[in-house]
Amino acid sequence: MGRITLEQVRKAFGPTEVIPPLDLNIEDGEFVVFVGPSGCGKSTLLRLIAGLEDVTSGEIQIDGKDTTRLPPAKRGLAMVFQSYALYPHMSVRKNIAFPLRMAGVDPAEQNRRIEAATRVLNLSEYLDRRPGQLSGGQRQRVAIGRAIVREPAAFLFDEPLSNLDAALRVGMRMEISELHKRLKTTMIYVTHDQVEAMTMADKIVVLQAGVIEQVGSPLELYNRPRNLFVAGFIGSPKMNLMTGEEAAKHSAATIGIRPEHISVSQAEGVWKGTVGVSEHLGSDTFLHIHESGLGDTVTVRASGEMDVHYGDTVWLTPDMEKLHRFDADGHRIADPTTH
Secondary structure, X not given: OOOEEEEEEEEEEOOEEEEEEEEEEEOXXXXXXEEOOOOOOHHHHHHHHHOOOXXXXXXXXXXXXXXXXXXXXXOOEEEEOOOOOOOOOXXXXXXXXHHHHHOOOOHHHHHHHHHHHHHHOOOHHHOOOOHHHOOHHHHHHHHHHHHHOOOOOEEEEEOOOOOOOHHHHHHHHHHHHHHHHHHOOEEEEEEXXXXXXXXXXXXXXXXXXXXXXXXXXXXXXXXXXXXXXHHHHOOOOOOEEEOOHHHHOOOOOEEEEOHHHEEEEXXXXXXXXXXXXXXXXXXXXXXXXXXOOOOOOEEEEEEOOOOOOOOOEEEEEEOHHHOEEEOOOOEEOOOOOOO
């Protein structure tokens, strides 16, 4: 079991409050991602759950048990850090076995757990190698294996892929997601990369300045961001946000439309603009449109075969059913047909 509950958890360093009191429920078996910009408190929150930071006030429960004052080793959690933290002089087998040896686990049970973990992680053929003989992705899998053998109530990942190159990040992202499906164990994953959050999470927790801005599934946050911060943070490329006269037409202080919800024509449309930089990515082309009368540059996701060039005049037409409206305080204005 791995149900984690935070009740009015607060963290301050002296007079500086970095996490105001917050509540959060993480259900058993969920893959939850904490996401937000640098300094938003996501790693601090993870460390509070792990017991690596002391809670200033509030309570942390794991499976209904108050663990707020328990040391990390007594919480039944396993953490995987950004740094692999492997022992370079030890083999893969010994690195993975280390926490079991420290806990006094019987050698036969150690072998059973090591074999099971390395089979899941495709590491069986590397058990006698040392970390220096492995790739970055393989080393990260060893670090994950060391966590798996502890058979924890939950896994805590603190930006585990940030030291990997782009191709390895994508591969490891898939491997961790597959691992979650197989183990069905609660996982909490910290990242500043909203693409990782969108592709991996059952539930995303968006943080800003220690405050939870919104909690929901990836599609809930994508389709119905609660405020301007979430609207601008979730989605890649990010949502176009417009103020002024165009927003006023829709009884809003700010309107938002995602790049993929704008069609482009060289003949007719709602907004007229001039093509600036085009980013050709193969299947997609991102067009940055200037002089549209909407203030800032508008980004549009178009077909990869869209034949337009710098300086061309184009017309943009938003899908009005996909328009997002926000009030003067930045909060979402409910659609007329929803609550």
